[in-house]
Amino acid sequence: MIGLVDANNFYVSCERVFDPALEGKPVGVMSNNDGCVIARSAEMKAMEIAMGTPAYQLEGLRRRGVIHLLSSNYELYGDMSARLAQLLRDACPEVAPYSIDEMFIYLDGFSDAQCQAIGAALRRRIRRHLGLPVCVGLAPTHTLAKLANHVAKKQPHYEGVCLLHGESATTQVLLKQLAVSDVWGVGRRLAERLAVSGIRTAWDLRESDPKQLRKRFSVVLARTALELRGTPCLEMNAVEQPRQRIMTSRSFGQSTGVKEELHAALRRHAQRSAEKLRQQGSLARAVMLFLNTNRHRKDQPQLSPSAMIPLDAPTDDNRVILEAVREGLEQMYRPGFTFMKAGVMLLDLVDAQQYQLSLLRPTTKAHPHLMKTIDAINQKMGQGTLRFGMTDADAPWQLRCAHRSNRYTTCWDELMEAGTHPGAIAAARARREQQRLAGGKRVAKTRANGLSHHGN
Ligand SMILES: [Mg+2]
DSSP states (O other): OEEEEEETHHHHHHHHOOOGGTTTTTTEEEOOOOOOEEEEEEHHTTTTTTTTTTTTGGGGHHHHSSSEEEEEEHHHHHHHHHHHHHHHHHHSEEEEEEEEEEEEEEEETTTTTHHHHHHHHHHHHHHHHHHOEEEEEEEEEHHHHHHHHHHHHHOGGGGGGGEEOOOOOHHHHHHHHHGGGGHHHHHHEEEHHHHHHTTBHHHHHHOOOHHHHHTOOOOHHHHHHHHHEEEEEEETTSSTTTTEEEEEEEEEEEEOOOOHHHHHHHHHHHHHHHHHHHHTTTTEEEEEEEEETTTOOTSSSSOOOOEEEEEEEEEEOOHHHHHHHHHHHHHHTTOOOEEEEEEEESSSEHHHHHHHHHSOOOOOOOHHHHHHHHHHHHHHHHHTTOOSTOOOOTTTGOTTTOOOOOOTTTOGGGOOOOOOHHHHHHHHHHHHHHHHHTTTTHHHHTTTTTOOOOOO
């Protein structure tokens, strides 16, 4: 049985762990320059505030306290993701991260009832240890596990854990309710083409002839139909989710602990990911990297470090992405470990065309005609005649990360403060400052036991 553990509204949920006052309120997380909304709580979705809504349009609501808008805190989200992966690794025989907040687990040899019990236990454990709400989808194939997770999220009576079989009455009822666009790997455009052929629901796709699907659409779609029947035939990374995340990961031919070799592997994966990114016409806002040691080698020390690097502006530029890879490797590399797998994930994708319609939004995508025109005008009329919108350093909307929460789990200066009296907090801060000056990091480390310093 394959399980998919997926956090609910991940970025917002990470924020709520450290600021419970945000619970039950409409909360949004903004992109790197506080430009637009990239994550929404259920309450904000209910207000019909769309993904990608520019933050300035919501300024009124924010000021009146109707909604809470936070700057993205990628360091916190990356670290919470690493903790989620670690918790699952401690509990399950095999874990494969699929995105920052989605992890596949492989539960072979367990009965349905056992799998459901494991799912429910993991859900409770993640809530208790990390404070994150997750849902678990269980099924014999990746595609069905993904759908089961979707159902677990949408239908409260499943209590966060849904198990689907290829051939059950429940599966039939559910697949008939689900649009074909809800199926893993079926994007909007493909869904439109399928609708023309009368394939509108997940059930329609399941009942279609795989040979015909292969001929008229693609091998992957034919396999997707088989997966909906419960026949496993797609690997985790065979299906890309357009406009969400792009991942390239591979096991090494030979495991290595040499930094330069790891860097070379990560560079290769990064360039492959960037290529896919440009093919689908997207820009990425963040890069996540990870390394795994071989968990079957019990004689070797184990480590699965990861690093999350936010990009200053959405980009599809290899140079920017490779620089992030270099920085990420610096953060996560530890000598003395032999790694057997590396992966590069591009996250929080945005449609390049739509994004570039706005001059005010910075991107590092090369835009040759625009650049040439601006340069020509400035040469003729004097430097600075034409500028991009964001040059006024004092403009309040330029403040990046103006509403960022603390990096509670990765930054000594930004740990959670205990106590409510302002005097007590000030005293604690002064004490910590003293400790740091005295080189007393070790003291802080012992106190923060359990908040292991990850990725540095
Ligand atoms: Mg999620």
